Amino acid sequence: MYRTKSGEDIFIIDGHVHLWDGSKANLKNVHGQQFIDCFYAYHSNLSPKEYLWPKEKFDNYGPEVMYDDLFVKGYDDMAICQPTYLTDFYKNGFNTTERNYEMKKRHPDRFIVNGAFDPRDGEAGLDYLDELSETYGIKGVKLYTAEWRGDSKGYKLSDPGAQKYLERCGKLGIKNIHVHKGPTILPLNLDAFDVADIDDAATNFQNLNFIVEHCGLPRLDDFCWIATQETNVYGGLAVVLPFIHSRPEYFAHVISELLFWIGEDKILYGSDYGIWSPKWLIEKFMAFELPESVSKETGVQLSLTAKKKILGLNAARLYGIDVEAQKKLLGGVRKAAAVGA
Amino acid sequence: MTTANATAAVDRPSTRIAEVWDRLASVTDPELDESVTGLGFVTHVEVDAAGAVQIGFRLPTYWCAANFAFLMADDMRVAVAGLPWVTNVAIELADHMYAGEINRGVAAGRSFQDSFGAQASGELDGIRRTFMVKAFQRRQEALLTSLLEHGHEPARLVRMSVAELAGLPGDCASRRLVERYLERRTVVASGANAAAQANETAFVDARGALLDADGLGAYLRALRRVGVNAQFNSALCRGLLAARYGDAAAPQAGIEPVHFVSAGDWKETVEATRSGNASA
Numbered sequence: 179m180y181r182t183k184s185g186e187d188i189f190i191i192d193g194h195v196h197l198w199d200g201s202k203a204n205l206k207n208v209h210g211q212q213f214i215d216c217f218y219a220y221h222s223n224l225s226p227k228e229y230l231w232p233k234e235k236f237d238n239y240g241p242e243v244m245y246d247d248l249f250v251k252g253y254d255d256m257a258i259c260q261p262t263y264l265t266d267f268y269k270n271g272f273n274t275t276e277r278n279y280e281m282k283k284r285h286p287d288r289f290i291v292n293g294a295f296d297p298r299d300g301e302a303g304l305d306y307l308d309e310l311s312e313t314y315g316i317k318g319v320k321l322y323t324a325e326w327r328g329d330s331k332g333y334k335l336s337d338p339g340a341q342k343y344l345e346r347c348g349k350l351g352i353k354n355i356h357v358h359k360g361p362t363i364l365p366l367n368l369d370a371f372d373v374a375d376i377d378d379a380a381t382n383f384q385n386l387n388f389i390v391e392h393c394g395l396p397r398l399d400d401f402c403w404i405a406t407q408e409t410n411v412y413g414g415l416a417v418v419l420p421f422i423h424s425r426p427e428y429f430a431h432v433i434s435e436l437l438f439w440i441g442e443d444k445i446l447y448g449s450d451y452g453i454w455s456p457k458w459l460i461e462k463f464m465a466f467e468l469p470e471s472v473s474k475e476t477g478v479q480l481s482l483t484a485k486k487k488i489l490g491l492n493a494a495r496l497y498g499i500d501v502e503a504q505k506k507l508l509g510g511v512r513k514a515a516a517v518g519a
Numbered sequence: 520m521t522t523a524n525a526t527a528a529v530d531r532p533s534t535r536i537a538e539v540w541d542r543l544a545s546v547t548d549p550e551l552d553e554s555v556t557g558l559g560f561v562t563h564v565e566v567d568a569a570g571a572v573q574i575g576f577r578l579p580t581y582w583c584a585a586n587f588a589f590l591m592a593d594d595m596r597v598a599v600a601g602l603p604w605v606t607n608v609a610i611e612l613a614d615h616m617y618a619g620e621i622n623r624g625v626a627a628g629r630s631f632q633d634s635f636g637a638q639a640s641g642e643l644d645g646i647r648r649t650f651m652v653k654a655f656q657r658r659q660e661a662l663l664t665s666l667l668e669h670g671h672e673p674a675r676l677v678r679m680s681v682a683e684l685a686g687l688p689g690d691c692a693s694r695r696l697v698e699r700y701l702e703r704r705t706v707v708a709s710g711a712n713a714a715a716q717a718n719e720t721a722f723v724d725a726r727g728a729l730l731d732a733d734g735l736g737a738y739l740r741a742l743r744r745v746g747v748n749a750q751f752n753s754a755l756c757r758g759l760l761a762a763r764y765g766d767a768a769a770p771q772a773g774i775e776p777v778h779f780v781s782a783g784d785w786k787e788t789v790e791a792t793r794s795g796n797a798s799a
Contacts (some may be wrong), residue, residue, distance in 0.1 A: 220759065224758065399748040
């Protein structure tokens with residue numbers, strides 16, 4: 179919970195957190211090493227100096243540190259765990275639903291745990307999706323369309339195989355499809371970051387919500403266009419938000435584009451923890467004002483109302499969280515949480 | 520490959536190295552529309568007495584898209600091979616998931632498809648064009664915005680010919696922007712060469728259609744996304760390169776963020792932009 183200077187409490191749902199294991203012991207190959215190293219480069223490039231972690235902590239921070247960073251030091255009230263399996267790179271997977279669920283078992287009111295599917299798993303994968311739904315009651319999935327699987331270096335949501343999975347999601351009440359758009363989707367001669375398949379899937383599955391993580395970066399321009407066309411496409415701010423520290427002028431331009439094209443009801447905060455931590459992200463976001471030159475010329479405002487929606491109310495709507503009831507439920511714990519300046 | 524020129528300054532390798540750097544500066548990262556040297560991607564250039572050139576380059580991450588990496592490597596090879604004294608060009612991409620395939624493919628002069636086999640399903644012409652169009656849009660937006668700020672009338676701008684644009688007074692602050700724009704305008708040109716293109720309308724959309732003076736504000740508003748995206752990516756790429764190779768690795772002096780149109784009434788254009796197909 180973040181308390182403004184005027185004493186107003188802002189309920190915060192972190193739409194994108196991980197409990198990963200990128201430690202040496204879990205590595206399968208050089209790709210796994212390069213993957214965690216790349217994450218660390220994002221962390222070191224965009225974090226304020228005083229929030230930089232040593233690499234050993236970054237590789238595998240564990241559940242206690244995570245809880246502390248999110249809810250005690252940080253201002254999150256709830257967090258959505260988004261799995262990234264990467265079983266070709268890591269022996270026990272990088273960040274699995276099963277491991278994330280350990281967090282939920284310890285703190286059931288704090289976490290929403292999402293599942294994942296990979297259409298290349300065929301019928302067995304559909305069974306696994308049923309199992310995830312039954313065991314964990316998942317309301318969302320995180321899809322990593324660039325994940326390597328043997329000779330395959332990724333898939334698209336418009337692939338016929340993916341359609342079956344989205345149909346099954348609809349049947350199981352898994353309404354929130356978080357999609358990480360990443361590189362290396364085959365065939366290599368096409369634009370690996372193309373977001374057109376989201377457009378396709380969102381049109382075919384109007385009953386599902388598509389949350390494009392990182393707002394389609396590095397194809398923000400194309401993403402804004404499809405999100406304007408489709409009522410069920412949302413943008414997740416992970417990776418975009420940290421620019422607020424090192425490149426606030428870029429952040430101002432990007433958030434104003436997002437507010438202009440997709441609007442304040444369709445943008446979701448996500449820290450991408452452990453890459454970045456909620457404490458500084460939230461403090462800076464709450465303190466951030468769009469430069470007058472930008473708001474005057476684009477006509478958008480980053481008002482307190484917009485901030486509340488982005489930080490929690492939009493995610494609460496997608497996940498059916500009753501914010502007032504949840505505040506009461508967390509009441510006892512909340513007292514211990516840090517209070518914003 | 521050009522044969523070595525006997526009169527070339529063999530005893531002045533530093534001149535030759537400078538010539539290579541100069542050629543490399545003309546090669547762009549297709550996605551960012553910025554020079555590979557300005558981005559800090561090129562690590563070293565070596566030239567031997569026989570005219571063989573070795574170029575080392577690196578990218579911000581191990582995972583950077585293979586197609587862009589291949590395009591940059593091949594464009595570097597072609598740009599440098601054009602120097603009269605060059606006998607051979609070896610490009611060495613380091614620390615990349617496809618370094619082996621790319622280095623071997625470019626060295627052998629193989630196409631992208633041949634270098635990657637089943638993992639590709641064609642050449643890179645399509646992707647190259649997609650990003651040439653984005654660069655065209657970004658450069659056009661910057662130029663038109665500047666011209667409007669300098670008092671040029673929209674009605675006149677949308678009818679101006681290429682020759683008229685090129686002939687705008689030399690003291691015009693937009694001179695550099697004009698050159699950059701005309702460089703990429705070829706992507707929508709009908710005429711085969713500069714002479715044939717001189718009478719074409721200078722400003723058309725990505726499909727080659729004429730622009731509407733009344734809708735120019737909305738049109739530019741839509742194009743601005745392309746620039747915002749490219750600049751954001753550029754900042755990210757420079758930052759990741761610096762994180763990977765040390766702070767001195769990437770020149771951080773990027774282009775200033777795109778400025779928003781100060782002229783024009785955005786309020787009237789908002790609905791038009793949202794309801795019309797403003798995307799090119």
